[in-house]
Amino acid sequence: MDRYLTVAEVTDSARRLVSRFPGASRLRRIGTSRAGRPILMLSLGHGPHHILVVAGAHPDEPVSGVSALALAERVALGDAPSTVTDLSAVTWDIILCIDPDGATLSTYGVSAYGTNDATAPHTLKDYFGSAFRPMAAEQPEWAPIIGQSLPESRALFGVIDELRPILQCSLHSVDAGGSWVQLTRDLPELTVPFHASAKEHAIPLQHGSYDALYWENPAAGIYVLPPEDSTDRLAAGSENIGRSTWCAPAGYGGVTAIIEVPLWATDLAENSSPHPSALAALHDLTALVLDGGRQVTAVLDKARDFLPPARTSPLRRVLEWMTADLYDVVAASWTPLTHQAAAATHPDDPNRLTTAQVTALDVVARRQPLRAAGLLLRLLKTADDPAAPRLHRELNALFTTWCTDFERDLRLRRVPIAKQVEHQTRTITAAAESALTTAS
Numbered sequence: 001m002d003r004y005l006t007v008a009e010v011t012d013s014a015r016r017l018v019s020r021f022p023g024a025s026r027l028r029r030i031g032t033s034r035a036g037r038p039i040l041m042l043s044l045g046h047g048p049h050h051i052l053v054v055a056g057a058h059p060d061e062p063v064s065g066v067s068a069l070a071l072a073e074r075v076a077l078g079d080a081p082s083t084v085t086d087l088s089a090v091t092w093d094i095i096l097c098i099d100p101d102g103a104t105l106s107t108y109g110v111s112a113y114g115t116n117d118a119t120a121p122h123t124l125k126d127y128f129g130s131a132f133r134p135m136a137a138e139q140p141e142w143a144p145i146i147g148q149s150l151p152e153s154r155a156l157f158g159v160i161d162e163l164r165p166i167l168q169c170s171l172h173s174v175d176a177g178g179s180w181v182q183l184t185r186d187l188p189e190l191t192v193p194f195h196a197s198a199k200e201h202a203i204p205l206q207h208g209s210y211d212a213l214y215w216e217n218p219a220a221g222i223y224v225l226p227p228e229d230s231t232d233r234l235a236a237g238s239e240n241i242g243r244s245t246w247c248a249p250a251g252y253g254g255v256t257a258i259i260e261v262p263l264w265a266t267d268l269a270e271n272s273s274p275h276p277s278a279l280a281a282l283h284d285l286t287a288l289v290l291d292g293g294r295q296v297t298a299v300l301d302k303a304r305d306f307l308p309p310a311r312t313s314p315l316r317r318v319l320e321w322m323t324a325d326l327y328d329v330v331a332a333s334w335t336p337l338t339h340q341a342a343a344a345t346h347p348d349d350p351n352r353l354t355t356a357q358v359t360a361l362d363v364v365a366r367r368q369p370l371r372a373a374g375l376l377l378r379l380l381k382t383a384d385d386p387a388a389p390r391l392h393r394e395l396n397a398l399f400t401t402w403c404t405d406f407e408r409d410l411r412l413r414r415v416p417i418a419k420q421v422e423h424q425t426r427t428i429t430a431a432a433e434s435a436l437t438t439a440s
Helices: 007-019 066-079 126-127 150-164 189-199 248-252 276-308 314-332 335-343 355-381 388-409 417-439
Strands: 025-032 038-044 049-055 090-095 167-177 180-183 217-219 223-224 255-265
Touching: 007 025, 007 038, 007 066, 038 066, 049 150, 049 417, 066 090, 066 167, 066 276, 066 417, 090 150, 126 167, 126 355, 126 388, 126 417, 150 248, 167 248, 167 355, 167 417, 180 189, 180 388, 189 217, 189 223, 248 255, 248 417, 255 417, 276 314, 276 335, 276 355, 276 388, 314 355
Parallel strands: 049 090, 049 167, 167 255, 180 223
Antiparallel strands: 025 038, 038 090, 180 255, 217 223
16 A cells, blocks of 8 residues: 555445454444544454554554554454454454544645545655644643643543553654654563564664653663653653553553654664764754744744634644744753763763764754644645735745755655554554563
8 A cells, every 4th residue: 555544534444344344343433523523443352451552643644544454454354363363352442543633634645636635745845745733732642741631532531441451552653763662661572573573664763762852761662651750751841741641551550552653764763873973963953943943933924914813723723832932842852962962072971872863853853844834835825815925935945945955864765655554563463462461
């Protein structure tokens, strides 16, 4: 497969699977989104051990729906018989899309091809020009951390309380980099199959992840949440991570695996050699994210009077949220690493930052302005104002240059969707086997 699927396509495929395996599978509504869309869960098996899979957490991470279907098919058919495909021992509960509202705003293929056919974006410009990522307060998994109560989050919490899963797999993908897994508790048996799958599919492991800068790192690409009383958790804004949907299964002895696969890979993600000039690179990346943010904001300032208001436009809400302080928060979160790089003056100092760690921050520094620029370009394209075309041309020139530089400087290569799906699916089943071993 070389295309992503819409929520409607995922749902239709799930219904067909239920009709093929009526005794082993069923589909039910577990909640309703803010806009009234159904949140559906496909369940397979009748075993006492529940494994919960959550797709569609972030609408700009499109592989999860395809992976969810591939997993369901594999489980239903009993491929590669093992403990995880024994449906008398295990029940798989697969939420097809936890944020169906957000999914409608990621229009892969529209900007590049003119039709909403969910075609895979072949360049970063295609991707950032059609992707949508809601502000933190509107992300079902993240909103509880900052004290927001969304119906999507409540639906997920409700399922966790009902099923008490031994494992929750949250399916994610990263625009550029390598593959990694974040765990709320270590699953030692996961490392070997996860590494083997990444190698087989030519997907680099992420040595150093922005999302888990200060998490424990027992193996390459594996990150484990620190103890609850630790202040070193994520890059920024995660002081209350215990409130998240990720941590909810722990109340019943369960564990969560957040599984990330890249849309575009860079081999720099697994280069664990010391970076030759980490301090200078961090200063450059700080300037990159702040200057890029300022340039997008300057165009937004010229267009504010004729763009749709934030209260009615999710795209505008994200732009205003990013403009308010997100660029500064991202840059400030690197301050401890800047101090670490400055202190590591000896060539053999074990605290020297690696090329992979700096590359992870490089991806973030470029990503933030690109996300904002892509959203603003979409708003300008449909704006009914004489100034809109000129501002669109001005911003598009920056956007094109940033995308070209990103692909060139990090030597990005597109990961075929089939490989993304197979690697993510294998990682899910490996995590399930590990969790079942612990549970038994």
